[in-house]
Amino acid sequence: MADTVRPPKTAPKGKAAKKEAAPAPRAYDGPPDYRVVGRHGVFPETTHDEVARFNFLAHMNRHLAANIMPGVGEAFEARIKPAFEKKEKRSFKDRHEVRKALTQDPMWQWWSALRRGTMESRQQAGRWVTLRQADDLNSKVREMTESDSRLVLAPGFRQPRSTEAIDHHCMPGSYHTELVPGDVTGPANYDIGIFATTGGMLGRFNDGGGVAVAEWVKQNMPDFKPKRILDIGCGLGHNVVPLAQAYPDAEIVAVDAGAPMLRYGLARAKSLGVNNITFIQGDVSDLSQFEDNSFDWVQSTMFLHETSYKSMPKIFAETQRLLKPGGIVLHVEQPQYTADMPLFEQAMRDWDAFYNNEPFWTKMHEIDLDAWMEKAGFAKDALIHGGVAAVVDPEVFPEAAKDTKQEDYGRKAAWHVIGARKVA
Template structure:
């Protein structure tokens, strides 16, 4: 806790007030009580990561691991044994239950706000997108089971469910209440991830000037619009399987003045609508962990087919599990797979992504590795750079793996 230099009292270093988030034409309106509910949940997430997680770590080091070794005559061998051992520890169970509760409450709070005004939001989106060929929907698209069978991170209906013609409810929920999870660390428009990717590209690929960019799994465009804005002479195509999020995304983009982007309903597993070598840059951002293993492999193959000579593909994700990552950290990161409706999280973070890219046709010597950190809006969260807390899966610090051809 920081000190206020003028009063010597502890300075507030929690999330910014939700009232300062960026708004646009299709952003849901929020009442006083809805705002305070979101503020409470964001602050609770912050408290869990900064104050409770250190206690879980201490319990693991001083109680759970020693008791396991005493009982079994050996150290804990892997993250699966560590998770099962932690289930007998009160501190871990309290943190786990509270974290799950904040996620469920975040979804219900955001969902209710969106549902309360869903007809109005749909009308606004329709007024902004009607007749615009930059929204290309495919009602015949089959939603794969690995999507339709999961309410991702507890969001009822996930990204794809629509409840009436023209619906944007789940897009609105995902956009406005994501503040709870990020606690403002992704900026006024939750676009800090996209800005981080742009900064990485401009720093590491100084001569790169793409004309055609593809983002797979772009949902409402949080990570997409910074890319489109940074390369105004390029055409950005965002594909996603969810019609509600795509309708919302185009309305959001237009109301924010971003014109060089189109939104296409399609599965990243089959992008045959685009011919070979169609794009200079293909991007995914925090998307791979929501794919089945077979879907991931198909998408990697599609990205290789679609890249032009000299092009790049970049995947931004939480770090892979490795022999150098402590078992406690692996276990805490693995929480999402068991308790946050992310059933592919564990498998995705243990596979060798570089090998998967090689098998998809990328040359090993052209594989890209890097790291990005979400760009913070200093007006909202001036102390973010000094925050060294870790919540194992939610912090805006990601790894980059990609490839060139």
């Protein structure tokens, strides 16, 4: 029988009698409760159990990033890297060798399986919420948009291969699938799950990226007063609504290939009191419906990694054509794989390409974007570089809970900016 430590029968005297000060309570550093999510006019209703499910997923994502992922790094340094160097008599030559070595290790396998499982669970959790109220959602959005000239759909529109063939980040049907005519359950699913996937780091309305871009432009270009703004790959408008709010006198045009996203996006914007955005269906690699020199600002936010390698040069050329002299284009993305980025980090960032249905991610992040911008016609000395981090409502995500050190290799709410000003 194990020994049991019992307290003394009499209290100790002297210095030993002084009680140790109780440790200060630790500040809560987890994700915010899902119940604080911003509920706009077309946001799906959620039950107690559905909220609990999203809260679990948010905490699981946080746990994987903060507690499990560092263990993969430790395993890499302690056994994966030494074993490779011992066997091959050399160091890793590129991220692909690192990734293949990682996949053989149980620590990486555990983390990867949990991460993929969490993403699939998040998608199915949101899918159940939206499908059970599909008729009400579709009807509500239809009433708000069907006679509104700010929704411009293209009957017979053919989806680009880059959207048609892929369920991006495990989202059933991706951005374009309609289960019934006028369906919006796909974008509604997307909308309600971001808060859980990011742990609230994008704010109450999941618009922290767009808010950050608007603030960055106002801070770095205080004299810039755009009258016409084009947002490409707008999705359901999370990141374009903040631009419209920041520049209420500007005309905003938002383009996407997915009709469900555009329907839902317009209804969402209207319910938030934003009425200066027109949502148009189109292929952003061919925007010939717009005239040359017709926009002051062209914007994309976390969009390029979901476009094909073949389409990207066309997109860059189109943005150059559409900009007015003196206008700007900004692309906000996760950082490129540069020579100073460790191969381990590159391999971990590549996880989304191989295991999260983001096949264009790996190629997009290795190309020289500066060179591609120059090839599209932008002057080298007119290129723009910067960085933005999501602006989050502190009432939703207190300063004490913000994680400024842990990088989730692809999901951290901080991005690089690459762009250019069109020279007159």
